[in-house]
Amino acid sequence: MLKNASILVIDDDLDVLTAVRLLLKNEVKQIVTEKNPDQIRTHLSKGTFDCILLDMNFNSTINTGNEGLFWLKEIKKLQSDAKVIMITAYADIDLAIRSLKEGARDFVVKPWQNDKLKSIIKETLKNNNAWQPDTTPPSLANDYAGVEWIGESEVMNDLLYKISKIAATEANVLILGENGTGKDMLANIIHQKSARAKGAFVKVDLGALSENLFESELFGYKKGAFTDAREDRAGRFEAAHNGTLFLDEIGNVPLHLQSKLLTVLQNRTVNRLGSNESVPVNIRLICATNATLQDLANERRFRKDLMYRINTVELFVPPLRARG
Numbered sequence: 001m002l003k004n005a006s007i008l009v010i011d012d013d014l015d016v017l018t019a020v021r022l023l024l025k026n027e028v029k030q031i032v033t034e035k036n037p038d039q040i041r042t043h044l045s046k047g048t049f050d051c052i053l054l055d056m057n058f059n060s061t062i063n064t065g066n067e068g069l070f071w072l073k074e075i076k077k078l079q080s081d082a083k084v085i086m087i088t089a090y091a092d093i094d095l096a097i098r099s100l101k102e103g104a105r106d107f108v109v110k111p112w113q114n115d116k117l118k119s120i121i122k123e124t125l126k127n128n129n130a131w132q133p134d135t136t137p138p139s140l141a142n143d144y145a146g147v148e149w150i151g152e153s154e155v156m157n158d159l160l161y162k163i164s165k166i167a168a169t170e171a172n173v174l175i176l177g178e179n180g181t182g183k184d185m186l187a188n189i190i191h192q193k194s195a196r197a198k199g200a201f202v203k204v205d206l207g208a209l210s211e212n213l214f215e216s217e218l219f220g221y222k223k224g225a226f227t228d229a230r231e232d233r234a235g236r237f238e239a240a241h242n243g244t245l246f247l248d249e250i251g252n253v254p255l256h257l258q259s260k261l262l263t264v265l266q267n268r269t270v271n272r273l274g275s276n277e278s279v280p281v282n283i284r285l286i287c288a289t290n291a292t293l294q295d296l297a298n299e300r301r302f303r304k305d306l307m308y309r310i311n312t313v314e315l316f317v318p319p320l321r322a323r324g
Helices: 013-026 039-046 066-076 090-101 114-126 154-166 183-192 211-219 254-265 303-310
Strands: 006-010 030-034 049-057 083-088 107-110 174-176 201-205 244-247 268-270 279-282 283-291 313-316
Touching: 006 013, 006 039, 006 090, 013 030, 030 039, 039 066, 049 066, 049 114, 066 083, 066 090, 083 090, 083 114, 107 114, 107 154, 107 174, 154 183, 154 244, 154 313, 174 183, 183 201, 183 244, 183 283, 211 254, 211 268, 254 268, 254 303, 283 303
Parallel strands: 006 030, 006 049, 049 083, 083 107, 174 283, 174 313, 201 244, 244 283
Antiparallel strands: 268 279
16 A cells, blocks of 8 residues: 555655655655645646645744644645645644544654654555544544543543554643543553553652652652651652653642752752762653643742643543533
């Protein structure tokens, strides 16, 4: 299927175009790359393509943040039979989901793994049925077998689809939702579907952690650092090394302790209490809170720079009453 395919790649990043061309030139019949989306009509008038890789955002005159959707609709107006795969960044996940409802067949998140991109293209060419947003995508049927989610609706299918796309990335994730909606289950699923699945999944309930235990629990301590420190002990960050650290109820962390958390996330090292030695930590961070984004945007409650660190990808878990 791939050997006989003609593929058009449209992205204003020359590095992306070069990378895709080198990856696919020996895999497909024809690959055409284009930097300027205004040339889409010209390319489609000159020939037919089996698949189009289309960037979500261009540095063009359309500055709405969803240029890819505009060009997706233009491709559909031209009655092209090409199957469209959107190229997106972490922050554009919601737009990418919307693109599926507008007729795209799939999307790939930058930066991608080469094997993953080829797999997505193969599946797209093989599958003649577009995903309907009110049904679970066929590729997820096996992935979520046995997962006891309550509610089958468009909003839950969108959520599961997002998970399938972001789990394999290294993006930090912020999970929003009311108490009892399954945020911890969601975090565990993301870990199990990630490349870190063989590593530890370490959960910390920050809402139940007193201020005087915050540093010792998260960062660890050396023997003698305080009265009851009778031995060296690693903190939760070290325990999650090469795995996933899940910080539940991060919205409850007092403002004066948030700076300590930010320092670790920026430097990717921890200093145990009573020690000057920096210990490198390699973690994927997932955070959850029942606070709203409006609450977290209040700088008297939550640091803006910390919010930037934890919110690479945002997921909202709907309450039971909204799951249909």
